[in-house]
Amino acid sequence: MNRSSWRGMLLWMLLYGGIAEAQTGDVKGRITDKWDQPLVFASVRILNSDKAAVSDSLGNYVISDLEYGSWIMEATATGFKTARSKFNLQKEESRLDILLGEVDQELEEVVISGTMKEVSRNDSPVPIEVYTSKFFKANPTATIFDALQNINGVRPQLNCNICNTGDIHINGLEGPYTMILIDGMPIVSGLSTVYGLSGIPQSLVDRIEVVKGPASTLYGSEAVGGLINVITKRPGNVPLLAADVFATSWKELNVDLSAKLRAGKKATSLLGVNYFNYQHPIDNNQDHFTDVTLQHRVSVFNKWDVERPENRIFSLAGRYVYEDRWGGEMNWSARYRGGDEVYGESIYTSRWELFGTYQLPLKETLLLQFSANGHDQNSVYGNIPYQANQKISFAQLTWFKTIQKHELLTGLAYRYTYYDDNTPATADLNNVGWNKPARTHLPGLFMQDEIALHANHKLLLGLRYDYNSLHGNIVTPRINYKWSSFDRKHTLRLSLGNGYRVANVFTEDHAALTGAREVVFTEDLKPETSWNANLNFVKKINVGAAFLGLDATLFYTYFTNKVIPDYDSDPNKIIYDNLKGYGVSRGVSLNADLVLPNGFKALIGATAMDVFNKENGMRQRQLFAERLTGVWTLGYTIPGVGVKIDYTGNLYGPMRLPLLSDLDPRSAYAPWWSIQNIQLSRNIGEKIEIYGGVKNLLNWTPAKGSPFLIARANDPFDKEVQFDAEGRAIATPDNPYGLTFDPSYVYAPNQGIRGFLGFRYQLF
Structure with missing residues (x-):
């Protein structure tokens, strides 16, 4: 093989190698629940990369320009179990549909309020009600105080026709019998039972756990009627x-x-x-x-x-x-x-x-x-x-x-x-x-x-x-x-x-x-x-x-x-x-x-x-x-x-x-x-x-x-x-x-x- 042939082959190998290294494709699919209903605003991301997307109103997502190879995709949605799926991208377009199981229906939420340790809600010996941020989006409010109005047995009570202050009643008991926690800490108490509840932004809440009945054994005074833990x-x-x-x-x-x-x-x-x-x-x-x-x-x-x-x-x-x-x-x-x-x-x-x-x-x-x-x-x-x-x-x-x-x-x-x-x-x-x-x-x-x-x-x-x-x-x-x-x-x-x-x-x-x-x-x-x-x-x-x-x-x-x-x-x-x-x-x-x-x-x-x-x-x-x-x-x-x-x-x-x-x-x-x-x-x-x-x-x-x-x-x-x-x-x-x-x-x-x-x- 003459010198010009060697040069041509070397050039072809370099070009082909560059193209091979740069080969990318798209992965797309649909995110649904077990009833085959689309999950809107679910997020997907490729682990160990900067690629991510959010599902649309039909549950569809697209991640573009992903390099060929083996990857792990993680899908999350509020109120659903996180799912991870392995896939191998070897062509310009690949499809990966994802099904997420609902934690709300399976009662598998992790709760801490009843025993001070993380445990699945179903395994907890203490009855705990859990309400995720998804629940509160159905009736958007400016404060946690107003958001609680749709929880059974819990009622925000106004105490003044003029300054509109209030407290939280559980099963008919007045506000001082309800302990309000933030991340398990007794933050809202004393003066703030009257004026502090309105300052908790709803957008920062992951979930709210409600325990009805005395919790004084773990949390002391004020937890007589129950507690509300804002996580x-x-x-x-x-x-x-x-x-x-x-x-x-x-x-x-x-x-x-x-x-x-x-x-x-x-x-x-x-x-x-x-x-x-x-x-x-x-x-x-x-x-x-x-x-x-x-x-x-x-x-x-x-x-x-x-x-x-x-x-x-x-x-x-x-x-x-x-x-x-x-x-x-x-x-x-x-x-x-x-x-x-x-x-x-x-x-x-x-x-x-x-x-x-x-x-x-x-x-x-x-x-x-x-x-x-x-x-x-x-x-x-x-x-x-x-x-x-x-x-x-x-x-x-x-x-x-x-x-x-x-x-x-x-x-x-x-x-x-x-x-x-x-x-x-x-x-x-x-x-x-x-x-x-x-x-x-x-x-x-x-x-x-x-x-x-x-x-x-x-x-x-x-x-x-x-x-x-x-x-x-x-x-x-x-x-x-x-x-x-x-x-x-x-x-x-x-x-x-x-x-x-x-x-x-x-x-x-x-x-x-x-x-x-x-x-x-x-x-x-x-x-x-x-x-x-x-x-x-x-x-x-x-x-x-x-x-x-x-x-x-x-x-x-x-x-x-x-x-x-x-x-x-x-x-x-x-x-x-x-x-x-x-x-x-x-x-x-x-x-x-x-x-x-x-x-x-x-x-x-x-x-x-x-x-x-x-x-x-x-x-x-x-x-x-x-x-x-x-x-x-x-x-x-x-x-x-x-x-x-x-x-x-x-x-x-x-x-x-x-x-x-x-x-x-x-x-x-x-x-x-x-x-x-x-x-x-x-x-x-x-x-x-x-x-x-x-x-x-x-x-x-x-x-x-x-x-x-x-x-x-x-x-x-x-x-x-x-x-x-x-x-x-x-x-x-x-x-x-x-x-x-x-x-x-x-x-x-x-x-x-x-x-x-x-x-x-x-x-x-």
Whole structure:
């Protein structure tokens, strides 16, 4: 072969080699669930490469320019199990269809709230309800507080017609009996039970776990009625950039932004910002007061996950919330703040939080969890100022150990609470004009043993000891039993437990702050105690391609030393005292989860309950506790169009309300009422989702059928009210019902029908 032939062959080999090395192809396919319904906005990525895509409205995806060779594809979607598939790309176009199994139907979600350790929901001996971010998208809201309205047995309760603050009721029990956790940390407590719930951006939530019934054995005080654990998203599982923005016809604007950041190869961060603005006073019920509180809120959240040897955990998160809210007479402005000329309730809230988890570098599994938060509140209620500062620090060390059939958990906890305000609660009685801030130390020790009696039987025993620096020793035991059938389609759980709560009136009860009534303590308040029993039964039914899940619970809670605000004895006072008798919360709840082959899904729940107190032989229903409640979330995606319809709503039965006098013309019981919403949503391309709809379709407000909501709205400073020798208001021609100004007659949102429109954007 001559020299020119060698040169030609060498050139051909180089060119061919370059072409071969550069050969690429496309992989495409369809992502579906087990009913062959397309999964919209599912994400796929090629491991060990930068190739990724998102499925469209028909579940289709395309990844282009992928080099020939063997690869592993990972597919994920909210509410579904992650799937990995190996494939070999050897041609210009290859097809790979992926089927994802739903964790919601198989009850395989990982939960931690019941036992403080990760376990599948089906295996947990403690009944836990799990709601993913996908569930809350059916009715988009600006806060977690509003989002909970469609969970069975859980009701956001407004406590003031003017400033629209509220708390969370579980099975009819008031907000102070509900513990709110963020990533397992007791962040939302004390002052924030009134003003801190509105600062949690919904877009950062991965899921919410709900435990109904006492959880004091693991979590201490405040977890008497149950707990709500807000689990935030892991930085490694979020998009590079995401936005969720919506506005309403009431000129409300909510903006959620998030971004994933990396610092080196081992640290990943999630940065989230929430902005909410409503500055358009509306007075549809014509009482000259704002129907809805005006708000201006900014919340910044940052969470870090750090990779460590042997997959040990280290996460650190922080949040800062600033909110300026006011409600009152329509002509109120900041220049009237604190005066007695024009009535307004104005609250400035500044709040910071820091919390994290660190797994010790030891052979044994030891986790150190820690948190700290500070809450500074500058507020006025008419001409009554309320200035409060609260700081809480918390640390907990837990040790997990498995010995044969025993899964052991031992923990040491310590909680310090500092509280100072300008009320008599922290006044120094020995030095007039000086304050004596309350400082509470709460060390605790808890132990738990989860015993696998048999493949189908589990027994959990738990015991906690706390020492409260003000109230002394407190012991709370619990026992849980779980049975499941071999096919895992039937599960029975029995729970018995003890709970306790140390009441702090001024941080928990908005009515105690407003100055509309005098606050009276008949004695030093003792800790409340409760005993609770729950019987839970879960059944899964498959009929052909259809699925039905049933979850039924009987519950009973017995209280002693219950602290109850007495609004009835004197219309000008709130009298606080420990109940000399007992209180009871009992009832039954049922959840039904239905999935049909045509893509229709429904989650329907109902709770019937009886909540009452008995003292001196007299039985009385608890205020603001409905006998019957129902919720529903219905969803259907129109085939071929890609438009999803979500219809959500709730229904509440009558509840007892506080009246001011025998002449008060308002009803002593609320009527049946319902808030219903509808939403249409559709994906546009791979990155954008458009949604919109109508909230409160029935245009229902509590003002309908009632002569007024706010008592003496025309005289908010009681300047024209006449009183008798005992301080009771007298009926006069100008005040025919003998009332004083009071905004506590409230049981439901006062915001009528409104449209909303928004979009979501994700960049992977």
